[in-house]
Amino acid sequence: MIVFDRVHKRYPNGREALRDVSLRVAQGQMAFLTGRSGAGKSSILKLVTLLERPTTGTVTVNGQMTSTLPSRAIPAYRRRMGVVFQDHQLLVDRPVYDNVALPLIVADTPFREIDRRVRAALDQVGLLGKEKSSPSELSIGEQQRVGIARAVVGKPTILVADEPTGNLDHALARDVMRLFKRFQEVGVTVLIASHDESLVREFAQHEIKLNDGQVTK
Amino acid sequence: MSAASSWFSRHAQAAVAALGRLLRRPLGTLLTTVAIAIALALPAGLWVFTSNVRALTSKVTETLEISVYLQPGTALTAAEKLASEARRRKEVAKVVLVPADAGLEQFRRQSGFGAAIEALESNPLPHVLTVQPRESATDARSMSELRKYLSAQPDVDAVQVDTEWVRRLEAILYFLQVAFIALASVLGAGVVAVIGNSVRLEIGSRRAEIEVTKLVGGSNAFVRRPFLYEGFLYGLFGGLLALGLGTLVLAALQEPIAGVSALYGGRLGIEGLNADETLLLLLSGGLLGLFGAWVGAARHLARIEPRD
Structure with missing residues (x-):
């Protein structure tokens, strides 16, 4: 569950990215953040992934208030969360296997367990057998699915995606x-930032519309 | 797998990965290693020089003697008593009593003034004690204490010891010691800077990877680990290369030193680092590298923390 309560976010350059944002994404819900570029979608995702902290107001994720979380607790916090990016953010000098295994490696998971779960995650995204490929050998759609496999391999309770289909055709x-x-x-719990209205119409159980840093719907 | 063996295998993995990265860009690694090796070899060379000078002077001080002239007319038994008391002191290695008669006899033989001495009515020479201090007691302070003790004894007329050159030698050795510490500090800082900078560049070029690693929950310690190993390996390789360079220089010096040595009756020789010193050099290299990597990594890794 993700709860924002009267969140303001002002960046050091003075830009007011979020103003008085309150929102709630229930456990197990698939929610979409919509709105134009610069409306505040990315800021919300950064607050959820603790790349940023709110200027005022509180962000609570799975009952954990992020503003009181000490820096040293952030890695463990992020391990309970899967993140997918628009430009997949894969390490191109490493094979697919290493990319997907990264969240497990940083969590000191035993090797055998890593092996099992990487294969399971690749299987879920339909890329079993591509372990040894380099990400650059894959199509854009496949690369994005490797990114998703990496996001889910740690069995997160929350999946966050920033324009995950921005570079893909409709199919x-x-x-x-x-x-x-x-x-x-x-x-x-899935939270996706997207401006693709037809996808939002088809998949959204909950839409959070942003305009100029404020929630309009 | 237990937590400990998992921890161990992570470290082994980070070390192997760091080694792999160093070997994948051999030229850059070589240049950095050479810079580190030179920075380590210079103070090590000064150290070798200093310890060889010290070894050489300790051989010289074996011949250091104090001459104690007793009052003319002192009984031989009193002189013998004085000698045996001096022998009991812990800083004294050897005491030789040269009785006045023996001294005169020696003088007669060596000086060529035989006839003139024959003409003397009585022996003008006093008994003389030749005191040789232990090697450990040849520093200026011990020498002056020993001298004070000897001067204070009854029947002693004069004590003669040339401590001036011992003091000079000690001053030179002290200077070399300070120079070593200064040189080692400056060049050690250089090693830290070289490795810190190389790790900083490396981190810069792998920024994307670090960001992703941190985003999927990698701790700073996890991200830092391979860089620390890299720094340690740089330092270790630098130390090994420094040893290699030092061995070459020593080998090149052996012949000229043998030439000099022959002129001085074969007393000279040059010793390299012993096992402890070798280990210390390698360890210093590794630890300086570790520290440099830490310094180089610290600022960069803090950058992708959340801001308030």
Whole structure:
């Protein structure tokens, strides 16, 4: 569950990214953040992933208030969360396997367990057998699915995605959304920033519309 | 797998990964290693020089003697008593009593003034004690204490010891010691800077990877680990290369030193680092590298923390 309570976010350059934002994404819900670029979608995701902290107001994720979380607790906090980016953010000099295994490696997971879970995650996104490929050998759609496998390999309770279909055509985008839907169906809370209205109409259980740093819907 | 063996395997993995990265860009690694090696070899060379000078002077001080002239007319038994008392002191290695008669006889033989001495009515020479201090007691302070003790004894007329050159030698050795510490500090800081900078550049070029690692929950310690190993390895390789360079220089010096040594009756020789010193050099290299990597990594890693 993700709860924002009267959150303001002002960046050091003075830009007011979020103004008095209150929102709530229930456990196991698939929610979309919509709005134009600069409306505050990315700021909300940064606050959820603790890349940023609110200027005022509180952000509570799975009952944990992020503003009181000490810096040294952030890695463990992030391990309970899967993040997918628009530009996949894969390490191109490492094979697919290493990319997907990264969240498990940083969590000191035993090797055998890593092996099992990496294969399971690749299987879920339909890329089993591509372990040894380099990300650059894969299509854009496949790269994004590797990114999703990496996000879910740690069995997160929350999945956060920033424009995950921004670089994909409509058919591929729907594939990716169906993938997110499958994780939502097994209880994962999914929060996706997207400006693709048709996808939002098709998949959103909850839409949070932003305009100029404020929630309008 | 237990937590400990998992911890161990993570470290082994980080170390191997760091080694792999160093070997993948051999030229850069070599240049950095050479810079570190030179920075380590210079103070190590000064150390070797200093310890060789010290070894050489300790051989010289074996011949250091104090001459104690007794009052003319002192009984031989009193002189013998004085000698045996002096022998009991812990800083004294050896005491030789040269009785007045023996002294005169020696003088007669060596000086060529035989006839003139024959003409003397009585022996003008006093009994003389030749006191040789232990090697550990040849520093200026011990020498002056020993001298004070000897001067204070009854029947002693004069004590003669040339401590001036001992003091000079000690001053030179002290200077070399200070120079070593200064040089080692400056060049050690240089090693830290070289490795810190190289790690900083490396971190800069792998920024994307670090950001992703931190985003998926990698702690600062996890991200820092391979860089620390890299710094340690740089320092260790630098130390090994410094040893190699030092060995070459020593080998090149052996022949000229043998030449000099022959002129001085074969007393000279040059010793390299012993096992402890070798270990210390490698360890210093590694630890300086570790520290440099830490310094280089600290600021960069803090950058992708959340801001309030």
